[in-house]
Amino acid sequence: MRAVVLGLALFGIPVRAQDTSMAGMHMAMPMGDGHGHRMPPMPAGMLMMPGLDSVSPQVTAFLPSGSATPAVPGTVVEVKDGDTLTLDARLVTRTINGATYTTYAYNGQIPGPLIRVKQNTTFVVRFTNHINLPSSIHWHGVRLDNQFDGIDAVGPGASFIYKVHVPDAGLFWYHPHIREDIEQGLGLFGNLRVDSPDPAYYNPVNAEATLILDDLLVDKTGLIPYGKEGANFAIMGRFGNVLLVNGQPRYHLDVHRGDVVRFFLTNASNARSYNIDFAGAKLKLVATDESRYEREMPVTSVVIAPAQRFIVEGRYDSAGTFPIANRVQAVSNFAAEYSVEADTLGTVTVSPERTTADHAKEFTALRSVTDVSKDIDRFRSQFDRPPDHTLILTVNIQGLPRSLVQFMAIDTMYFNPVEWNDGMPDMNWLSTSKEVHWIMRDSATGKENMDIDWPHMRAGQMITIRIHNDERSMHPMAHPIHFHGQRFLVIDRDGVRNTNLAWQDTELVPVGTTEDLLLDASNPGVWMAHCHIAEHLDAGMMMRFTVDP
Amino acid sequence: MRGRQLFVVAGLSVLAGTRPAMYRIPLDATTTGRGASGVATLSRPASPFSMPVTRDGHIVYDVGVTVAGLPTPDTFNGATVYVAWATVPDLSLAVSLGTLASDGTTRGQVAWNKFIVLVTAERTIGAKWSGPILLKGSSPSTWMQRFQAHVTGNGGNPDF
Numbered sequence: 055m056r057a058v059v060l061g062l063a064l065f066g067i068p069v070r071a072q073d074t075s076m077a078g079m080h081m082a083m084p085m086g087d088g089h090g091h092r093m094p095p096m097p098a099g100m101l102m103m104p105g106l107d108s109v110s111p112q113v114t115a116f117l118p119s120g121s122a123t124p125a126v127p128g129t130v131v132e133v134k135d136g137d138t139l140t141l142d143a144r145l146v147t148r149t150i151n152g153a154t155y156t157t158y159a160y161n162g163q164i165p166g167p168l169i170r171v172k173q174n175t176t177f178v179v180r181f182t183n184h185i186n187l188p189s190s191i192h193w194h195g196v197r198l199d200n201q202f203d204g205i206d207a208v209g210p211g212a213s214f215i216y217k218v219h220v221p222d223a224g225l226f227w228y229h230p231h232i233r234e235d236i237e238q239g240l241g242l243f244g245n246l247r248v249d250s251p252d253p254a255y256y257n258p259v260n261a262e263a264t265l266i267l268d269d270l271l272v273d274k275t276g277l278i279p280y281g282k283e284g285a286n287f288a289i290m291g292r293f294g295n296v297l298l299v300n301g302q303p304r305y306h307l308d309v310h311r312g313d314v315v316r317f318f319l320t321n322a323s324n325a326r327s328y329n330i331d332f333a334g335a336k337l338k339l340v341a342t343d344e345s346r347y348e349r350e351m352p353v354t355s356v357v358i359a360p361a362q363r364f365i366v367e368g369r370y371d372s373a374g375t376f377p378i379a380n381r382v383q384a385v386s387n388f389a390a391e392y393s394v395e396a397d398t399l400g401t402v403t404v405s406p407e408r409t410t411a412d413h414a415k416e417f418t419a420l421r422s423v424t425d426v427s428k429d430i431d432r433f434r435s436q437f438d439r440p441p442d443h444t445l446i447l448t449v450n451i452q453g454l455p456r457s458l459v460q461f462m463a464i465d466t467m468y469f470n471p472v473e474w475n476d477g478m479p480d481m482n483w484l485s486t487s488k489e490v491h492w493i494m495r496d497s498a499t500g501k502e503n504m505d506i507d508w509p510h511m512r513a514g515q516m517i518t519i520r521i522h523n524d525e526r527s528m529h530p531m532a533h534p535i536h537f538h539g540q541r542f543l544v545i546d547r548d549g550v551r552n553t554n555l556a557w558q559d560t561e562l563v564p565v566g567t568t569e570d571l572l573l574d575a576s577n578p579g580v581w582m583a584h585c586h587i588a589e590h591l592d593a594g595m596m597m598r599f600t601v602d603p
Numbered sequence: 604m605r606g607r608q609l610f611v612v613a614g615l616s617v618l619a620g621t622r623p624a625m626y627r628i629p630l631d632a633t634t635t636g637r638g639a640s641g642v643a644t645l646s647r648p649a650s651p652f653s654m655p656v657t658r659d660g661h662i663v664y665d666v667g668v669t670v671a672g673l674p675t676p677d678t679f680n681g682a683t684v685y686v687a688w689a690t691v692p693d694l695s696l697a698v699s700l701g702t703l704a705s706d707g708t709t710r711g712q713v714a715w716n717k718f719i720v721l722v723t724a725e726r727t728i729g730a731k732w733s734g735p736i737l738l739k740g741s742s743p744s745t746w747m748q749r750f751q752a753h754v755t756g757n758g759g760n761p762d763f
C-alpha cells in the first residue's frame with residue numbers, strides 16, 4: 055500500500071505519450087516500442103527507488119527513425135592542402151551484440167572518417183545534413199577561423215562549407231554542436247589527426263591505433279529514448295551500458311612480442327569518464343589535446359574525460375591476450391557502496407614471435423620535448439598572475455518532485471570527485487534540462503552562462519582563468535570544460551604548480567577542486583566555453599567570450 | 604524514527620552547507636587522547652590527469668595529517684613516537700602515513716574508497732598499530748548512507 059501511495063503522491067509526474075511529430079521538422083518518429091519513454095535498466099545489484107517505475111521525464115521521447123543503410127567501419131582519409139572533403143550526416147543502422155539500432159553517422163561510417171592532414175595546411179569540408187535535426191560540424195580543439203567553428207546550425211537538407219586550417223599538430227576530433235546529447239551520442243563523431251612535418255615528432259613505434267571511446271544506453275527493446283525538447287539525464291548526463299571502441303564492443307589488435315604501439319585515445323561519450331587499463335603493456339604518456347607534454351612520463355592507466363584526447367605508447371613484452379579495460383570504482387548511491395566495475399573494451403593479442411624492429415630503447419627513454427618547453431617558456435612569467443576571471447561551477451535544480459530532491463540530498467552526502475558511473479540512473483533519467491540548470495558563474499559579477507560578458511580579449515593576450523567546482527551545490531559533479539578556438543595550459547591544480555605542461559582545450563574539473571588555466575587568446579572571434587557533458591551543455595552550462603583582432 | 608532523523612539531518616546539511624567537506628577529515632580525540640585535536644587533509648598527488656587513480660580505479664589521495672595537543676609519546680606506556688595510519692573500515696588493511704614530526708605533521712598516501720585515519724602512540728612501527736588510538740576520523744566517503752537508513756519506505760518524505 056505504501057509503495058502505491060508513494061508512486062502517486064511523491065512522484066506524480068505524468069507519463070507522457072510519445073509525440074510523433076518533430077515540431078517544425080515534419081518528421082515521423084515511430085518509437086522502437088511505440089510507448090515513449092522507457093526507464094534505463096538498473097545495473098546489476100542496484101535497486102530502483104520505489105515508485106519511479108510509473109513516471110517519465112517531462113520531455114517527449116525521441117529516437118531517430120527512417121530509411122537507413124548499415125553503417126560501415128570508419129576509413130582513413132588523407133587530406134592535402136587545398137583538398138575538398140565531402141561529409142554528410144545520415145541515418146544508419148548498427149548491429150551491436152546482435153541488436154540493430156538506428157543511429158547517425160558521418161558518411162555512413164562509425165566512427166566518421168579519420169581525417170589525416172599535415173600541420174599548417176588548409177582544407178575544405180563540404181557538409182550536407184541528411185538527418186531530420188539541425189546539425190553542424192564543430193572542429194574540436196582546432197584554432198581555425200571563427201566562422202567555421204560549427205556552432206551555427208545547418209538545417210535538415212542544407213549544406214555548409216567549412217574551411218579548416220590546422221595550425222597545431224595533435225589529435226583533434228569533430229562532432230555536431232547542436233543537440234550533442236542526441237547527435238554525438240548516436241554516432242556523429244570522428245578524429246582529425248594533424249601530423250607535424252617533423253619525422254621525429256613522435257617516437258618510433260611498430261604500430262599505431264586510433265581508439266574512440268563511446269557508450270550507448272540500451273535495453274532489450276532498443277535505444278533508451280532521448281528528449282525531444284531538451285535533454286533527459288540532465289543531472290549526470292547519459293551513461294551508456296554498452297561500452298564501445300570505434301563503435302564496436304570488441305576491439306582487437308594483433309602485435310608481436312616486444313612491439314611498441316602508439317594509441318590515440320579520444321573520449322566521445324556524452325558523460326562517462328574512463329580509466330583505461332592496458333593490461334600486459336608498460337605505458338608512457340606522450341601527448342594530449344593539442345601538444346606533446348614537456349616530458350614523457352610513465353603511467354599505469356589513462357584517465358580520460360569526455361572530449362579529452364591522450365596519446366600513449368605501450369610496449370608489450372610478453373605473449374598472450376590482454377584486455378583493454380575500463381576499470382573504475384563505481385558507486386551505488388542507493389546501497390552506499392562501491393563496487394569494482396571492469397568493462398573489457400577490447401583485447402590485444404601478442405604473438406610469441408619477436409618484433410621485427412625493436413624500439414625498446416626509445417620506449418624506455420623518457421624524452422624531454424624541448425620544442426614544447428620553449429614554446430611555453432614565453433608564457434611562464436604569467437603563471438603567478440592573479441586570475442583575470444574566476445568561474446564557479448554549480449547547479450540549480452527546480453521543478454523536480456520535492457521527494458526526489460530530498461533523496462538527492464541523501465545521495466549527495468558524498469559523491470565521487472569524478473562520477474565514473476551513474477549511481478542513480480532512475481533519478482538521473484527523470485531529470486531534464488527543463489528542471490536542471492547547470493551553471494558557469496562569473497564570481498566577479500555573479501552573471502551566469504550566456505549572460506557572462508567578460509571584457510573583450512585582444513589577440514595575443516594571455517588570460518588567467520580560475521575554475522572552481524563548488525562542492526556545496528545541490529548535486530556537484532565533475533565537469534570537462536572546453537574552450538573553443540584557443541589553447542590553454544593548466545598551470546595550477548588546487549594551488550599546486552603543474553610542472554609538466556602541455557597545451558589543452560579541455561580540462562576535467564573534479565568536484566571541490568580548483569584549476570588555474572592560462573588561456574592563449576590568440577584567435578579572434580566570438581567563441582564558446584562550456585561543459586562537454588552533452589546534457590550539461592543542453593542544460594545551459596556554456597558561456598561566450600570575445601577575442602578582438 | 605532514527606532513520607527519519609538521519610534523513611532530516613542529511614537534507615538540512617545540504618541546504619545549510621554543512622555537508623562534510625570532501626577533502627578535510629576532522630580527527631577527534633579518543634578518551635585516551637583527550638585534549639588533542641587534529642585534521643587530515645586530502646589532496647591530489649601530481650599527475651598528468653585531473654584525478655589520479657590506480658590501475659583498478661581507486662582514487663589516490665595525498666593525506667596530510669596535522670595534530671596538536673598531544674603530550675610527549677612516553678606518556679603512553681613508554682611509546683617513542685606518534686604514528687598516523689590509514690585503515691579500511693573493517694580494519695583488515697592498514698598503511699602507515701608516517702611518524703609525526705615535532706611539529707605534529709606527517710604526510711602519506713592512500714588509495715581506498717572508504718578509510719579511517721588514526722593517530723596512535725607506538726614503541727616501534729609495525730605493519731599495523733599496536734599502541735593506543737588517540738585520534739580518529741573517517742573519510743568523507745563513509746558518510747554515504749544506505750537509502751534504507753533513510754525511511755525509504757515512505758520515499759524519504761519527512762511530511763509523510
